[in-house]
């Protein structure tokens with residue numbers, strides 16, 4: 001029986017309750033979004049006592065489902081103003097799942113704003129809040145060390161921590177989740193959820209990873225058989241079985257640059273002359289030379305293993321292996337082509353607890369203002385260091401790209417719903433533009449990753465420069481992503497799922513064998529639709545309209561080299577993406 005753990009930060013009371021009726025299929029993003037929709041007033045202050053911060057492993061959390069260990073974090077976003085879900089890898093979701101925890105809901109607010117708390121969840125299920133006021137202002141790595149001091153030497157546990165940016169309630173603050181070696185390097189980065197955690201006075205959550213083992217299944221043999229089929233499919237596909245394990249996500253740098261969609265110097269060009277120096281291929285070569293790790297899972301049970309560690313010139317751990325998004329945002333978008341500089345910037349962001357996509361885009365916007373030169377890594381690092389002490393510049397930057405662009409009079413600010421665009425230019429890859437514009441989450445590539453069909457010929461092909469089929473592509477992928485996020489599956493499984501029917505079938509076979517309920521393809525689609533419907537309705541209640549489902553005008557007016565294109569998908573097509581919401585809402589009995 002999965003339970004919800006509620007923690008009231010005002011009274012310090014901790015209670016447990018079963019999942020509400022009708023929510024047995026919900027985990028991860030479905031659960032965080034349903035809970036926020038149901039319990040958080042849409043007009044509430046994101047940093048006030050009425051907002052709730054929800055941590056939920058996917059339905060497969062705690063099981064051996066391959067790549068099934070994502071942790072969803074949900075709340076009303078201080079950055080977008082809408083319902084936010086950001087998910088992270090790391091070990092916490094499996095640790096929670098093994099303890100039968102469906103969600104941890106952080107409510108209320110401490111009366112004393114200087115109070116800092118650590119929530120500790122032990123293997124026997126006992127749960128308590130501890131005061132850790134002395135940890136105020138510590139970076140994520142120092143908090144990880146401080147937590148280690150509180151645990152027995154041979155302990156296994158996972159952590160969820162908040163850096164100083166979150167404590168300062170800054171809107172680019174994300175939440176760190178520890179990887180299997182207890183490095184706090186996996187992030188629920190987007191949408192300012194670290195600021196929500198900071199508003200609750202919560203510095204850390206520690207979850208014992210010594211739970212009772214993988215959770216019970218309705219049909220263990222059928223579950224294990226489906227797991228095997230799913231893992232085989234992941235190992236077979238060229239992207240999940242070869243490209244990602246070999247080069248990590250940064251394998252995309254050369255590919256997207258070649259496609260003319262690699263945003264460079266604040267989205268002013270689609271190709272970066274320094275791409276070779278910051279590519280996945282270069283990163284692998286340098287890491288191997290330095291004796292670093294080039295392949296591991298960010299949580300146990302990951303079959304693909306796209307993670308790696310970035311090490312300094314002496315071979316010492318610096319930060320997680322640079323993801324495609326991180327190497328782009330702190331690299332090409334800022335005109336920086338040095339992996340060591342990017343690694344230093346990434347480490348600073350991680351330690352401060354900042355969303356690297358938002359911060360790279362922010363630094364690029366700041367550079368576009370003329371206050372700092374494109375390519376000046378030392379100045380970028382100095383600017384980030386100002387965030388530790390909360391200078392005026394530091395706080396402006398850590399409130400994100402839009403705040404920075406408005407403060408310094410920048411014309412081209414690449415945001416949708418106040419959130420910075422990730423690493424694909426929507427002019428040369430139009431499908432991702434549809435996702436950026438229409439996602440409930442603000443600009444978010446993971447919400448509907450059209451790069452599959454637009455660039456990689458995965459799951460079919462759709463001309464990246466045309467308008468035909470882009471809305472339907474994005475809609476299908478947004479629904480599918482809602483489903484994967486609800487189950488706790490890493491979205492990288494989608495490459496295999498889109499191309500190999502047995503992989504898709506194995507997902508509902510695992511769900512059915514695990515829960516004992518009847519699952520099929522329609523049930524998976526319905527789960528995705530319900531997840532998006534909660535988010536869409538919440539956003540409407542918060543005041544969002546069709547006008548919020550649009551890209552900034554410069555993407556429609558300024559041509560992008562080398563294809564000399566603008567974004568041309570029509571407003572009518574954008575408005576069609578959520579056509580399923582009224583029917584799904586009626587079926588759920590919500591409005």
Ligand code: SF4
Pocket residue numbers: 067089090296297298299302303304305306307490491492
């Ligand atoms: S594929 Fe990469 S991001 Fe996904 S679970 Fe594995 S290591 Fe984590």
